[in-house]
Amino acid sequence: MIGHRAFKQATGVKSVQRLWFCLPAIVLCAADGCITLWGQPATYWSEGFRTVREGNPLAAYLLTVHPLAFALAGVPYLFIVVGTIMVLPRRWAAVVAAGVASAHAFGVAGWCLVLFHSMTGGVH
Numbered sequence: 001m002i003g004h005r006a007f008k009q010a011t012g013v014k015s016v017q018r019l020w021f022c023l024p025a026i027v028l029c030a031a032d033g034c035i036t037l038w039g040q041p042a043t044y045w046s047e048g049f050r051t052v053r054e055g056n057p058l059a060a061y062l063l064t065v066h067p068l069a070f071a072l073a074g075v076p077y078l079f080i081v082v083g084t085i086m087v088l089p090r091r092w093a094a095v096v097a098a099g100v101a102s103a104h105a106f107g108v109a110g111w112c113l114v115l116f117h118s119m120t121g122g123v124h
Contacts, residue, residue, distance in 0.1 A: 025085070044063075056107075059073075
C-alpha cells in the first residue's frame, strides 16, 4: 500500500515534472524492443519463431512464443517502471529512471554493434 505522502507526491503538480524522468526510459525501452525484433534472423520469421537471437532469457522466451507476446510484455513492464518512478522519492526515482534508461541504452548499443557488423559483412 502506498503511503499518504507518496500518493500525494505522485498525484500533484510535481507528477508532471516527474514524468520527464520517465521519458528516456520509455523511449529507450521502445527502441530496444524495436531493434530486438529487427535483429532477429530470417529463420526466426520463416520457421515459427524458434530461432531467437536475444541475451535476456525472459525476452528470448517471449520471442519464441510470438513477436506480439514480446511486444505486449513491454506494456506492463513500462507501467511498473513509470509507477515506480512516480511514487519513489525524487532521488531514488532518478536512480531508477537512469538505471532503466542505461540498461536499455546498453541493449540498443549492443544491437547496433551486431547489426552494423552484419550489414557491413564483418568489415573492421
